[in-house]
Amino acid sequence: MDVSATEISAPTQAQPHNTNDCETVRAILARTGDKWSVLIVKMMGSGPQRFSALRRGITGISQRMLTLTLRNLERDGLVLRTVTPSTPPRVDYELTRLGHSLWIIMESFGQWAIAHRSEIETARARFDARNH
Amino acid sequence: MDVSATEISAPTQAQPHNTNDCETVRAILARTGDKWSVLIVKMMGSGPQRFSALRRGITGISQRMLTLTLRNLERDGLVLRTVTPSTPPRVDYELTRLGHSLWIIMESFGQWAIAHRSEIETARARFDARNH
DNA sequence: CGGCATCCAACTCGATACTG
DNA sequence: CAGTATCGAGTTGGATGCCG
Numbered sequence: 015m016d017v018s019a020t021e022i023s024a025p026t027q028a029q030p031h032n033t034n035d036c037e038t039v040r041a042i043l044a045r046t047g048d049k050w051s052v053l054i055v056k057m058m059g060s061g062p063q064r065f066s067a068l069r070r071g072i073t074g075i076s077q078r079m080l081t082l083t084l085r086n087l088e089r090d091g092l093v094l095r096t097v098t099p100s101t102p103p104r105v106d107y108e109l110t111r112l113g114h115s116l117w118i119i120m121e122s123f124g125q126w127a128i129a130h131r132s133e134i135e136t137a138r139a140r141f142d143a144r145n146h
Numbered sequence: 147m148d149v150s151a152t153e154i155s156a157p158t159q160a161q162p163h164n165t166n167d168c169e170t171v172r173a174i175l176a177r178t179g180d181k182w183s184v185l186i187v188k189m190m191g192s193g194p195q196r197f198s199a200l201r202r203g204i205t206g207i208s209q210r211m212l213t214l215t216l217r218n219l220e221r222d223g224l225v226l227r228t229v230t231p232s233t234p235p236r237v238d239y240e241l242t243r244l245g246h247s248l249w250i251i252m253e254s255f256g257q258w259a260i261a262h263r264s265e266i267e268t269a270r271a272r273f274d275a276r277n278h
Numbered sequence: 279c280g281g282c283a284t285c286c287a288a289c290t291c292g293a294t295a296c297t298g
Numbered sequence: 299c300a301g302t303a304t305c306g307a308g309t310t311g312g313a314t315g316c317c318g
Contacts, residue, residue, distance in 0.1 A: 066300080119255055123175065141223075197280055211312080
């Protein structure tokens, strides 16, 4: 009998993972997981939206954070910004093709989250109860 | 002619969205998007891992953050913690069924991120160049 | 070995005020 | 209308030291 084995099931070796890939994944999850991106992207899922429409549609967002988040999404090529230099100025935002493909992934993530929400909440309640 | 129409394509109305659902999605994205969760979950994808194995396997993580992140994942029912009270103590972590199902979703997110990484990097470079 | 407590630097985000 | 600038509270995460 192999004495190097322990009484509990031996952990398997972790798969070698590409740290660079993980970093890429994390960066995207961090972007989409920040405070407002989900709401903004979701609102644009149905087509172009004016700045003011997004502002009204997303309860509680400050002008600053809406601008900032849209800039970041634009920088990553997920959102297209179109300025109409009228008076007053008009700016529309819409998902790019890339942004739309991300939106689809986010939807599947969303399905998972909704499907397992109660399971997570139960786990939390149990954990919190156990740790007085 | 309808004077309410503008010269650029009229934005469509945003779909009504369930804010509560969005909050759920955001919470999960925020958990998985924090600095270390992706790496940790990914390492556990291949089976149970000891605390020290995770620590060694994840370059740059502090003990504090490993403990903290594992606690949060455990609290959400994504990770199972098993203590063997030997000397020295031994603690193993593994994905629960729920955690594994999230891991699958994260993989599809990962596929997207890897497939579009260069596209995002190009967009960033262009954006940064444009804004001097 | 695994983990908690403390301290501190860096960043995030909201409030507010001002501009073309 | 859409955006920028500034300030301050709150949060995140790293370093360090101690404990069973």
